[in-house]
Amino acid sequence: MPGKVSPDDLLAHVFERTGAAESDETVLQGPADGEDAAAIDWPDGDGTLVVSSDPISLAASQVGRLGVPVATNDVAVSGADPRWLTAVLLLPTGTDERTLEAITRDLDDAAREIGASIVGGHSEYVDRLERPLLSLTAMGTTDRFVPTAGAEAGDAIVLTKAAGIEGTAILGADFGEELGVDPDVCERAEAFLEEISVVPDARVVREYATAMHDPTEGGVTAGLLEVARASNVRLEVDRDAVAIREETERLCEAADVDPLRIFGSGALIATVPANELDDCLASLDETGLEAAEIGTVCELDGEVPELLLGTDSITEPVEDDLYPLWEAADDGQ
Structure with a gap:
C-alpha cells in the first residue's frame, strides 16, 4: 500500500538519525511526529527560518499546480510567509516536451500567486517511472514559529x-x-x-x-x-x-x-x-x-x-x- 511511512518506522529509523542536529543550537524544531516543517534560528538572531519538503506523484492532472501549495502550506501553518522554493522534477523517459512545459508553467504561475521565488532544483528523465514525480522544498521566515x-x-x-x-x-x-x-x-x-x-x-x-x-x-x-x-x-x-x-x-x-x-x-x-x-x-x-x-x-x-x-x-x-x-x-x- 502506498502512502506515508508509519510513525513507528519514522521513530525507529528517521527521527533519531539527523546528523549533527542534536548538537546544533540553531535547530529549534527538527523531525518529529506530526511536525511537517523544520525551524532554524537565523545565525544573526533575526527571526526563524522555516523549511519543509513535499513530493507529489499520484495526481495526474496539474501536478505543478498542486505541488506549490502542498509544499508551501507546511511553511505557512508554521507561522511563516513562504518566500523561496526549490523543485526536483523527475519525468518518465520518453515524456513529451509538452508535459515539461505544462508542469513548469503551472509551477511558475502558482509560485507567483503567493509571492514565492523558485531559486533552484533539478530536472531529469528516469527509466521505469510511470508518471511525473515532483518534489519541492519551501522556505520562509517568521518571528513566531507555530508548531x-x-x-x-x-x-x-x-x-x-x-x-x-x-x-x-x-x-x-x-x-x-x-x-x-x-x-x-x-x-x-x-x-x-x-x-x-x-x-x-x-x-x-x-x-x-x-x-x-x-x-x-x-x-x-x-x-x-x-x-x-x-x-x-x-x-x-x-x-x-x-x-x-x-x-x-x-x-x-x-x-x-x-x-x-x-x-x-x-x-x-x-x-x-x-x-x-x-x-x-x-x-x-x-x-x-x-x-x-x-x-x-x-x-x-x-x-x-x-x-x-x-x-x-x-x-x-x-x-x-x-x-x-x-x-x-x-x-x-
Whole structure:
C-alpha cells in the first residue's frame, strides 16, 4: 500500500538519525511526529527560518499546480510567509516536451500567486517511472514559529474552508468520468485546485493559534490525529460541524470514499485559546474565508493520544481512501 511511512518506522529509523542536529543550537524544531516543517534560528538572531519538503506523484492532472501549495502550506501553518522554493522534477523517459512545459508553467504561475521565488532544483528523465514525480522544498521566515505540537487542553479547534478540497479536485480531474458523475460537478470540483493554498488562512490564524496543521494524506481525520499525537492530547470533534461541500459529497459517494479521509489540502486545522476564538473567526470572516469551530482539545484520559470523531475513537494512523482508486487504475492499464 502506498502512502506515508508509519510513525513507528519514522521513530525507529528517521527521527533519531539527523546528523549533527542534536548538537546544533540553531535547530529549534527538527523531525518529529506530526511536525511537517523544520525551524532554524537565523545565525544573526533575526527571526526563524522555516523549511519543509513535499513530493507529489499520484495526481495526474496539474501536478505543478498542486505541488506549490502542498509544499508551501507546511511553511505557512508554521507561522511563516513562504518566500523561496526549490523543485526536483523527475519525468518518465520518453515524456513529451509538452508535459515539461505544462508542469513548469503551472509551477511558475502558482509560485507567483503567493509571492514565492523558485531559486533552484533539478530536472531529469528516469527509466521505469510511470508518471511525473515532483518534489519541492519551501522556505520562509517568521518571528513566531507555530508548531503542530502546541495544542493545549481547553483550546477550541478551528477548521477553515472544508474537508477534502484537494481530494475532491483529484477525484473530479482523474476519476470523474469513470465514476459517472455529472461533468458540471467535476468541472466545479477541479476548480477547487484554486483553493488548496492555506497561505491566506494561516496569515490570519497565526496571530491566535497555539498549533496549526495542514491536513494532507488521510484528510481531516489524519490531520486531526497528527495534532493529537504531536501535542499528546485528546481531540473531541463534532463530525457534523466539519464542512463538506456538495461537490465533495457527490464525488465521494460515487467513489465510495470518506470525505474526511481523502487528501485535505485547502483546509487549515488550528487550535486557538477559547477566549480568542471569536476574534479569530471574525478575522477570518473579514478576510472572506469560511471557518468554523469543530471541537475541543482535552487532557488525555489514558496514555495514548486520541481523536474522538463523533463516537469513533481513532488512535492509529489513517490511510487515505484515494490510494485504492489509483491502484485499481494502474491494475486496469
